[in-house]
Amino acid sequence: MRALVLRSGGLVVDDIAEPEPDAGQVLVAPRAAGICGSDLHLLDLAGKAETPGPDMVFGHEFCAEIVDHGPGTDRTLAAGTLVCSLPLAYSASRGVAMLGTTPLRNGAFAERMVLNENLLLPVPNGLSAELAALTEPMAVGWHAVAMARLDDGAVPLVVGCGPVGLAVIAALKVRGIGPVVAADFSPARRRLAEAMGADVVVDPAVESPYERWTDALVPEGGAVQPEVVVPLLGWLPSSRPAVVFECVGVPGLIQQVMAGAPRGAQVVVVGACMEPDNFLPIVGLTKELQVQFAVAYTAGEFAETLRHLAEGRIDGTPLVTGRVGLDGGAQAFEDLRNPEAHAKILVEPWR
Ligand SMILES: [Zn+2]
Structure with missing residues (x-):
């Protein structure tokens, strides 16, 4: 079968062995699979590696169609059913494979892959494969x-409006939390933030997101009162708690967010920075900031997100800015480096 293969630090389309389902697994055909920022990062790392690793196939954000059932399956979902799944496959003989990040099993940028039957979530409500692929x-x-910590009328600030920041904005809106303040240097990403429901969108090159956020922290109907402004200098409790979502993931961002955050704020770090970083502890100390790191999701949250997409509470349509077949995959990875051009490109291996 055809696949977009990571080989010797580059991406090539090639024929690879057809995957065979182990006990409890099904064979599926990916219908749509998103390219993730982490895929770009892993491609760059592979490009810099002195000795090339084994071939592997990316693709951990997918929606697929059941093709065939392997041994020892219950066959509760018929062939042809559209499904999503946590991006992992496991079996007694092969162990656990995190799909799209390991040579153990191919990811979704291929004509077929295997999934575990007991992790399959049928796509409800006639949701399209391309929107279902945004579940992950x-x-x-x-x-x-x-x-x-979003109780007591907390005001969120989302720093960085790439796919992660946009997903945070969408989740805040579903939960009725706001006003949502969002910041990104890219005009295209600011437009996407608006489309996903951000209430206040800021260009950090023009004005400080922390100042616009100050406005949002003023209690409704209230003029700017000293007890609201003073805490923003970082010394007194603020009237409304503040939560900053760091969705960029480059060195220096955590320090920048800590410096801008009001006293007592929570900083949720979602951006995946894979390099060493520095911050000045005294900044967090004097403001008694709480720093929370967050990664991935639980199986329950994954299923819940698919339901929100299927029931239209989350509209992922603005996020999808491109679709390519396997042959367009390598170019799509390059195109994604320009935030003005793209947010999420879907690979459709059947094309
Ligand atoms: Zn991802």
Whole structure:
């Protein structure tokens, strides 16, 4: 079968062995699979590696169609059913494979892959495969919001409006939390933030997101009162709690967010920075900031996110900015590096 293969630090389309389901597994055909920022990062790392690793196939954000049932399956869902799944496959003989990040099993940028029957979630409500494929990235935002302290009228600031930030915005809106303030240097990403429901959208090159956020923290109907402004200098409790979602994941961001945050704020770090980073502890100390890291999602949050997409509470349509077949995959990885051009590109291996 054809697949987009990571080989010697680059991406090539090639024929690879057909995957065979182990006990409890099904063979599926990916209908749509998103390219993730982490795929770009892993491609870059592979490009820099001195000795090339084994071939592997990316694709952990997918919706697929059941093709065939392997041994020892219950066959509760018929062939042809559209399904989503947590991006992992496991069996007694092969162990656990995190799909799209390991050579153990191929990810979704291929004509076929295997999934475990007991992890399959049928796509409800006639949701399209391309929107269902957004379940995985949107679940990341859903989980980050679940990890935040958002009681007592907390005001959220989302720093960075790539797919992670957009997923956080969508989750905040579903939960009725706001006003949502969002910041990104890219005009295209600010438009997407608006489309996903952000109430106040800020260009950090023009004005400080922390100042616009200050406005949002003023209690409704109230003029700016000293007890609201003073805490923003970082010294007194603020009238409304503040939560900053760091959705960029580059060195320096955590320090920047801590410096801008009001006293007592929670900083939820969702951006995946894979390099060493520095921050000045005294900044967090004097403000008694709470820093919470958040990654991935639970199985329950994943299923919940699929339901929100299927029932239209989360509209992922603005996020999908491109679709390619396997042959367009390598170019799509390059195109994704320009935030003005793209947010999420879907690979459709059947094309
Ligand atoms: Zn991802």
